[in-house]
Amino acid sequence: MATITYILLLSLLAGAAMPAGALLARLDVVHPALLGTSWRHFIVAFGGGALISAVALVLIPDGASKLSLLPAALCFAAGGACFYLLDAYLSKLDSAMGQLVAMLSDFIPEAIALGAAFAVGESTGLLLALLMVLQNLPEGFNAFEELSSRSQLSSNKILWAFSCLALVGPISAATGYYLLAQYEALMGALMLFASAGILYLVFQDIAPGSKLESRGMPALGAVAGFLLGLIGNMMLQGA
Template sequence: MGQAVLWGAVAASPLLVGALLSLVRRWPDRLLGIILGFGAGALMASIAFELWEQGVELAGNLPLIAGVGAGALCYYVAAHVLDARQAHRKKKDTGGGSLAVGALLDGIPEQLVLGIGLASGEGVGVALVVAILVSNLPESIGSASDLLAGGMRKSRVVLLWAGVAVVCALATVAGFALASAVGDGFRAAANGFAAGALLVMLVDSMIPEAQKKATESTGLATVIGFAVAAWLALSS
């Protein structure tokens, strides 16, 4: 259990670190767009070479695809509820809230699977930890910066991302505890859930926000992020 707590904290810490970095200085829009583009590419590689590939190996296509549909629908509904609340309060939607929702819906199942793997005796490679950092850090920096630009107080931004990080870390502990009660089908569905939520978030929020801020540099940053994360995933 101690190992699950440790690795859960390590995997979730980039979410809070990114939010804190957004408080250190005001990040130029172009740089934020490049960071978001890089993070989007890293997340695409994570979906292709970690979540999807592992899900198919664990239980085949059916549980994975069911999880993808559930994750996509959950993110879609959550994002629309958030948009409606922002419209009711007459606040400008900067995209930061949607990225936070995406991080939560991705992080919970992903770290749940991590905890199950630890309980099953699977090791945690350095490449996997670095890949999580590569994707989570840009996502939280971009989201927190957008939330600050939208008028949210610094204390609330930090509390929001601290909450996301804590919930994701606890998911690792929960996965460790549930390992003996769930099978490969559940793990595959959890992978699919994370992939589905991420795909909708990428198309609806992260990539459009990156494109708006970095314009023609977004595509190059995305390809570089994909290449780095793919290399890390394939070398683990």
């Protein structure tokens, strides 16, 4: 199989996790007893754990290795500031699109990094694809529940939109593979920028939303999400 075909399939699989998560959320809306409150919060926290593992195991190590200290720090700070401003803007609009924007804000740079990693022969591409699947599934779940509760869109329209968004993955991955891989410093800056944004979103939206009074399931979900990322990283390292 040609490398670019493999990359496109991986990124499409990662993107398809969004409508898959949305479909699970739709089933939960129709049959609320299917998951129950504890498992619903477990899924939310699992997504947070997977996001943090992507940051800690792939994006920050790879991004920091491509830049010196000052540019790396500035790119990371800029990512945090931009995501804060975006969150404040969406809050002012009182828009139900916040989860959706958040989902794409980390999916697009990660897909670009996926394509670039394969272009330069780095071993992190497969791990990043795995982490994207793990985080997009609960993010799709969260975004569907927010959109279905706060917008006038039907469930079928939301699922169709999520399915179309999955195509953003291959487009972004091809951009990273063909256009951006040769610009190492730019790729490092993008990874660090996205890392700060992901961390902001985790602690602003996911962590508070996953908390349940006197229940340990959400915290366990975060640990499980990070654990799967760690296992994938160690397998690729040959540990």
